[in-house]
Amino acid sequence: MRAPLTVIHARTLTLDDALPEVQAVLVGGGRVLAVGSADELRAQAPRAEVLDHRDLLLTPGLCDAHIHLVMYGASLGEVNLAGARSVAEVQAKVAQRTVTTPTGTWIRGGGFLLSELGLGDYPTAALLDEVSPHHPVILYSRDHHMTWVNSAALRAAGITDATADPEGGKIVHPLGCLLEGASDLVVAQLPSPTEAEWLAHAKAGADDLTSRGFVSAHTMAYEEPGAPRAVQTLAARGELPLRVWACLPHQRLEHARELGLALAPGGLFQWGGVKFFADGALGSRTAWLHAPGFADGSGTGIPLDPPELIVERGRQAIDLGLTPVTHAIGDRANTEVLDAYDQLRPAAEARGIRLRIEHAQHLRPQDIPRFRGLTASVQPIHLQADAPMIRTLLPHLEAGSYAFKSLQDAGAILALGSDAPVAPPDVRATFAAATTRLDDGGRRLTPGETISDLDVLRAYTRGPALAAGWNDEGIIRPGARAAFTLWDRLGATAQALVL
The missing domain is CATH 2.30.40.10 (Urease, subunit C, domain 1)
Structure with a gap:
């Protein structure tokens, strides 16, 4: 003792x-x-x-300000495709997993980027069928806004060439890739984890973070209800090694109101935010952009939660003392969220709530000053893989991509995270990306946006604490x-x- x-x-x-x-x-x-x-x-x-x-x-103590904690814990046991450089490499890893997986059992994995696989278009189900004809396979892109599945997975979901695109999603043809909400058609067929499995995933994620030097985390709601329940259970048992600030999906807000859920600080677990998605992501070509959009002609992305909904449910969240937290990657998504937040600012300020934008990845110059007083929850580690795509797909937005110094100078509170399992919660890589701006190919992306080691430390500690309303941390x-x-x-x- x-x-x-x-x-x-x-x-x-x-x-x-x-x-x-x-x-x-x-x-x-x-x-x-x-x-x-x-x-x-x-x-x-x-x-x-x-x-x-x-x-x-x-x-x-360090805080990962944007992580999917239980999903990350689960991913530690899945097929790891981060850094895969070809379709053949993906096939080899999936084939290896089939050897130790009973026939008919799902194989899950993720972490690939289309650009790193050398693909100019979406891969097909047939490529996975070659190595896994008897196991349904679902592979998540690194940004988790696209899934690559095989024919067995498509059959399980009842998806055919005649299946219509669901609202907020797109089924790519030839079949094999599902964008945004279309992935839910397959995800709904996955077997639900047992309570013991949820607890094991939560403990694995929390223990991994602790081993890397973290003392707290903000977990971001893109998970099934069993995930936060598992974290709460660990906290109640005294087995949670981290302090956790959790976000509730906005779709569950009415249910939360009926249950009387409101901000309840104290202890190692608390509900703190309500999560929205304004758009998708860069790598999946679903980030919502102002014209001219993607330079390869693939369009202007996919808008998701409309601004009017963010305003309406954002007000409900604020009434409960909870923070509106909105994913925005593309420049159009950020503009629209900032417009919505202009309507929410008076109510938020009256409650002492700091509105949050997650990622704030690609910005127009005129929108950067509008971040004053907001939390910009950013992930420097993504810059390393994204920079080559930015130069190819968004050359007109390069100067406003990952604009850490400009956001800091504008009066935003920076809060750093990893978005794990999208990227690993790698402290060394996060410091390197923020202070050097070097991508995986050794080139610098907008060197003028570098911040100092001390700036990174603040954004990894005090920034997340202020974002969560934790005056006693960071x-x-x-x-x-x-x-x-x-x-x-x-x-x-x-x-x-x-x-």
């Missing part, structure tokens, strides 16, 4: 402007009690346990949560320390 009081002796970046760097931190009861020199704190608490980390750097000062990250050097190896 740890002593009631603990002194952590380490070079400490507090992110508190009043005292930005100290030598030691005194902790007790899960809270920071004092900061200062090691001698001062030992004099205050002579019987305190001393943790000597003078060879390391101590900072506020900073090291008396009263703050005793949740820290230890580093060998900033942006390198990290480990969580929660007392």
Whole structure:
């Protein structure tokens, strides 16, 4: 059992402007009690346990501000296609999984990009049939806005050449790929995880984050109801190693109102946001764009939740003390969400709620100043794979893509995440992407948008805390949560320390 009081002796970046760097931190009861020199704190608490980390750097604890936590945990056991460079490589990995999977059982995987597979068009079901004729296969693109399936999966969903596109989705012909809401036709056929499987997925995701140095996470609602229930169960059992701020899909908002769900801070799990989707994603050609759209002539993307709905249900969310949280990738999607948020700002400000835009990936210059006072929840790690696509598909938007410095200078609160399982919650890669702007090919995307190591640290700690309304996190000062990250050097190896 740890002593009631603990002194952590380490070079400490507090992110508190009043005292930005100290030598030691005194902790007790899960809270920071004092900061200062090691001698001062030992004099205050002579019987305190001393943790000597003078060879390391101590900072506020990391928070992944955009993750699908339970989905990520589940993905750790699926076919990993991140970095796959050809259709043949995908086929080989799927074929390998069929060897250990009973006939008729679903094979799931994801992480591929069309551009990295060398494809100029969508792949077909027949390509997967070659290696998996007896197992239904569903493979998610890296952005999770497209699925690639085989014929067995299509048959399970009853999809034929005559099947009409569902609202908010598109069935690609020849059959094999499903965009946006069309993927739900196949996803609905997947066997539902048992309660034990949900718990295992939730624990796997949370434990993985903790092993990378994270102390908290914002989980983003693109999951079945069993997922947040599993996280809540872990919290109730005292088995959740992270503090979690969760988003509710807007489709469940009325049910939540009937149950009396409202913001309930405290504990390691809380409902905090209501999630909307304004559009799709870049890699799947479903991001909603102003004209002229994609440079390859594939159109202007797919709008999803209409702005009027975001305004209407956003007001309902604010009435419950919950934060409207909207996915917006394309420049048109961001414009439309900013217009909607202009109508929501007075009510949000009256409740002390900071409106959020997730991704804010491609922006027109005139829209960047409109982010003042909002949370821009961004994912630098996506830049590494997206930059080549941006130069090819959106050359006219390159200057406003991943505009971290411009958003920060405009007065937005940056909150960094990974969008795992879309990308891994890789701390080192996130720091590198934000501070160098280097893509996977070694080229820089808009170098003027680089931010400093200290900016990244703030956006990985204090930014998410402010976005969630956690005044006691992302900073090291008396009263703050005793949740820290230890580093060998900033942006390198990290480990969580929660007392």
